[in-house]
Amino acid sequence: MHAPLSGFFYTTFDKKKVLSSIGKQKATELFCHMFKIRQFELMSEGIYLEGLVAGFFHSYIGQEAIQVGAVGAIGMENAHWITTYRCHALALLTGCSITQGFAELLGNQLGCAKGRGGSMHFVTKHMPLGQGIVGGHTALSTGFAFKSIYMGDNLVTYCFLGDGASAQGAFYESINLASLWSLPVVFIIENNVWGMGTHYNRAVAMDPIGAHLAKAFELESHLLDGMNLLDSYQLFKEVHEKVLKTKRPIIIEAKTQRFKGHSRSDTEHYRTKQDMEEIRSLDPIEAFKKVLIEENMATSDELKEREKQIKEELFQFLEAAKKGALCDIGDIESGVESD
Ligand SMILES: Cc1ncc(C[n+]2csc(CCOP(=O)(O)OP(=O)(O)O)c2C)c(N)n1
Ligand SMILES: [Mg+2]
Numbered sequence: 001m002h003a004p005l006s007g008f009f010y011t012t013f014d015k016k017k018v019l020s021s022i023g024k025q026k027a028t029e030l031f032c033h034m035f036k037i038r039q040f041e042l043m044s045e046g047i048y049l050e051g052l053v054a055g056f057f058h059s060y061i062g063q064e065a066i067q068v069g070a071v072g073a074i075g076m077e078n079a080h081w082i083t084t085y086r087c088h089a090l091a092l093l094t095g096c097s098i099t100q101g102f103a104e105l106l107g108n109q110l111g112c113a114k115g116r117g118g119s120m121h122f123v124t125k126h127m128p129l130g131q132g133i134v135g136g137h138t139a140l141s142t143g144f145a146f147k148s149i150y151m152g153d154n155l156v157t158y159c160f161l162g163d164g165a166s167a168q169g170a171f172y173e174s175i176n177l178a179s180l181w182s183l184p185v186v187f188i189i190e191n192n193v194w195g196m197g198t199h200y201n202r203a204v205a206m207d208p209i210g211a212h213l214a215k216a217f218e219l220e221s222h223l224l225d226g227m228n229l230l231d232s233y234q235l236f237k238e239v240h241e242k243v244l245k246t247k248r249p250i251i252i253e254a255k256t257q258r259f260k261g262h263s264r265s266d267t268e269h270y271r272t273k274q275d276m277e278e279i280r281s282l283d284p285i286e287a288f289k290k291v292l293i294e295e296n297m298a299t300s301d302e303l304k305e306r307e308k309q310i311k312e313e314l315f316q317f318l319e320a321a322k323k324g325a326l327c328d329i330g331d332i333e334s335g336v337e338s339d
Contacts, residue, residue: 005255005282008208011222013234019295022233027297030072030229032306034064034285037089039314040098044088044105044119047318048264053105055118060089062259065284066190066224067093069232070158074240076126080144082137083160087130090160091122098314102321110324114335134195135161135168138187142174145185149247156243157185164195166213167204178249179217185249186239190226192258197270210253219249226256227284230291257282 041059071093096112104111123129131137141159206212214221257279261268292298
């Protein structure tokens with residue numbers, strides 16, 4: 001019962017035009033970001049299985065084109081970036097170094113949250129903490145967007161949430177106020193088909209989700225093929241310019257697939273081997289690699305070399321992270337703000 005990506009009306013762009021506007025260097029950079037995130041997740045899963053990581057572990061593998069496209073198009077400084085517990089990728093894209101990321105998983109002081117947050121609670125200057133309460137962070141996002149109007153800071157808030165979260169009451173209140181008060185916030189429903197083991201068609205009474213919600217709250221919406229890096233990049237670029245001009249919220253539903261279970265403890269009885277083969281054939285990294293080669297933006301050898309370099313670097317960063325001291329319980333009150 002896995003949902004294919006076909007049969008929907010997506011907002012798409014001419015890939016040649018987008019590529020020529022991006023240029024060779026940036027296009028390869030975007031590829032490297034996706035590859036780096038993929039390798040980070042794979043190596044992190046490795047240390048998780050070795051028993052070195054406490055708590056839960058949610059991987060972003062399969063969904064990379066969405067957040068890489070978004071941050072690549074907009075720039076981390078120009079927005080508030082808010083997401084769920086599936087937060088490693090967004091943190092790495094908004095200022096968390098690879099070493100800080102590994103260290104956070106290992107619970108040590110070099111981590112982006114000083115080892116106090118773990119996998120679900122990465123934090124950066126531009127991303128206020130991965131959020132564990134499903135749907136709760138949508139209210140936080142509306143609040144951030146309100147702050148931008150109040151302070152006149154010209155930032156747009158990007159809020160990533162899952163298909164499961166889109167059925168939460170807090171989300172409806174958040175869109176309602178955002179629309180009513182015309183706040184600069186973009187809600188991105190990353191529809192990876194499943195909320196844990198529940199198919200979205202059994203949890204959400206509308207499909208496509210984003211288009212229906214947008215109609216109800218008088219907003220613009222887009223359906224994005226979340227496996228297509230160039231569509232993602234261009235859509236976020238145009239949406240950002242529009243929100244800065246109109247200050248109206250926009251809803252994007254990005255159709256995607258997570259290649260791994262909900263978390264490492266998911267036994268995945270709800271997907272067959274054949275489903276997984278189909279899902280993996282949609283790999284956004286492989287798809288973008290093919291485009292880069294076909295469009296003469298890079299050669300296969302060049303990309304292989306970059307992949308090799310990234311893998312080697314990541315091994316070194318992991319070794320560096322392992323050298324950090326464990327989270328110090330005596331230091332637990334430092335950095336905590338209170339009135
Ligand atoms: C309010 C609340 N209810 C339930 C949970 C348990 N829970 C954690 S993740 C999850 C599924 C969310 O699925 P979705 O929003 O589609 O995001 P995805 O994990 O697919 O990225 C649930 C039910 C929670 N953390 N918070
Ligand atoms: Mg989901």
